[in-house]
Amino acid sequence: MIVGNYQERAQIEKEIFTQLVEKLNDKHYRQYFCRWFLKFNTLLLDGHGRMQLTQEQQGGNLQLPPSNSLSALFRDDKKRAEVRRIVHDAFGLYFVIDPTDLGKLKVRLSETPPSNDIQERGVHADAVIFHSKAKKIDDLSDGAKAFTGIVLELVAGDPMVLMIDEPEAFLHPSLSYKLGKEISVTASAQSKKIFVSTHSSNFIMGCIQSGTPINIVRLTYSQSVATARLLPSEKLLQLMRNPLLRSTGVIDGLFYEAVIVTESDADRAFYQEINERLLKHSPERGITNCLFINAQNKQTVHQIIRPLRELGIPAAAIVDIDVLKEGGQPWSNFLGSGFVPHISQKSLISIRQEISKKFIELNIDMKRDGGISSLPNDEKEAAESLLRQLREYGLFVVPNGELECWLKNLKASGHGPKWLIEIFEKMGENPELENYTKPEDGDVWDFIGSIKEWTSSVSRKGIPAKIQQAI
Incomplete structure (x- = not known):
């Protein structure tokens, strides 16, 4: 612990303040003062240190x-x-x-x-x-010892700056939430500054729900590139005021290397299972350390994608092909959530209009009649180009229609949750049995594989350029 005892600190404060109060305009004195302040007014609470605070x-x-x-x-x-x-x-x-x-x-x-x-x-x-x-x-x-030690020092301790490493260690998630809330409220009441290193979304939610302004800095290190991104308190407050974002657990995404956002819970469950099988049997195509969450529909996917990307998190969207029906603001929102440049959006808007018009002219149900594969060659080529451009920005459209178009060879019937239950039954549970479906070339396996390529690429498009490399 980097802290002097109470008598030592009081004496040093009296002496140093007397000498420095009139000299702080000098750069060297300012540096000396900062070093003194950090030494005698900062406390590091690591796992061992906070439990020691409760000893006799x-x-x-x-x-x-x-x-x-x-x-x-x-x-x-x-x-x-x-x-x-x-x-x-x-x-x-x-x-x-x-x-x-x-x-x-x-x-x-x-x-x-x-x-x-x-x-x-x-x-x-x-x-x-x-x-x-x-x-x-x-x-x-x-x-119990760690929780009590932190609270004890926070309330009664002298240091005005506390650094806490992994406060959620040894704690049940509900206690992590409570600790985050109490730390925020108490620190604010006593004008103390708290720096916390954490991997707990429960702890962060406790801090947020306290109503105390907090800043989050997300640190990443991938493929030899270190980054840091700030989420200021005012932006964080905007996120948590949104009921959709609170209910989907968007804060959990802070602790994953990638997030996949789907339209519904059935979509989420299916694509997550596909990814799990890829990771087990074809790991080069599976997405590691990935969180799957769902919106309420395709119109709300953008509300989840955009804030995650602003944090530097590669958040990919999976939507059915009828997103091409959505013109006007819904289409603009979709492209905007992928941070597609405005100049590029103009051409994509025009292409979408023409493709949608062709489906209508040919009386083709784009979701149930095979998606872009049902279009004539020229229009099909244009549609493939559109979907390819969207994929470059992490916006993935099911090319052949909707969720139920995948794994047709298993002949699952129904729609939505009913289809999901049947397809899972037909996919099997035991990898040792013949009826267990393993990854193959093509179909949904390659679709998830293409998402893996985007999420793992350092040069991927669609992430706003506010990430700062750590020094």
Whole structure:
């Protein structure tokens, strides 16, 4: 931990402030001041460090400034009550500090709250009996110790800057959410700055739901390229105000190398299963570390794709071919979510109009009559060119119609969820049996393989150029 004790810090503050307050216009003094501030006002809470905070500590001389956070908390009834509230909400037990081992302070969790501050802080018979019935925190889980240690330091600690590494470690997802919320609220109330390294969407959602402004920096390292992208608090707030984005778990996408967004849950389940089989039996075509989520329909896919790409996440869209019917704003939204340049959009709008018109003239149901394969040669070539250009920007249109056009050889019937259940039955479950469907050339296997090519390409199109390489 990078922090001095309370007496040392107080003395140094007095001396340095006296010397520097009139000299901060000098660059060298500013640099010295920053180094001093970071050394004595910053605390690193890694996994081991935060559990150590709950270990027994010296009570010290109560007539002198406290020498540690537990001693400071023991003297402050208001802050101790706040820690007790947070811990009780998390574990259903009451945080108390036991001073009955004279000269030492120990953290315990009690099934009942102390009747008053004297019962907790005293050393008389009633206090001894009360603490003897409470559980030693050393006997509880690592999660309980880590959670309590973070809260203890956040509420009672002196450092104004805390760096927390993987706060979700040892915690159940619901506790990660609660910790994120409490950290945000408490830090804001005490004007502390918190820097957190996390892989938990639950923790992030807790921070967001607290209402406290937070910034997210997403770091990636792929194919020897390191990047960093900032999602400022105002943009994050816009995302979380959208019920669709909240319900689809878009925040989970922060922790994946790629996200695939489909029209419906049936689409999501099918394409995810196809990808799983590719990863197992034809891994060069499968998409690794990928999250599949679904919108409500093709008209709302763009609402999920765009914000993910703004974070630098390669989010691909899979839609049925009847997206070509969608002119006007829906088509513009679709192209815009793929960050297709405006100049290129003009030509794609014109091509879409002509192809859609041809389907109507020939009285072809583009979803159920074979998609672009049912068009005459010239129009088919134009449609293939359109879909190829869309694929370059991570917008994937089912060429032969809709979800149910895949794996026709299995002869599954029905539509939507009914078709999904039947196709899964026909695909089989046991790879050792003959009826188990494994990846082949063509069909949906190559379709997912083409998405893999886009998501894994460093030079892929469709990601806004705001990513900054880490220095």
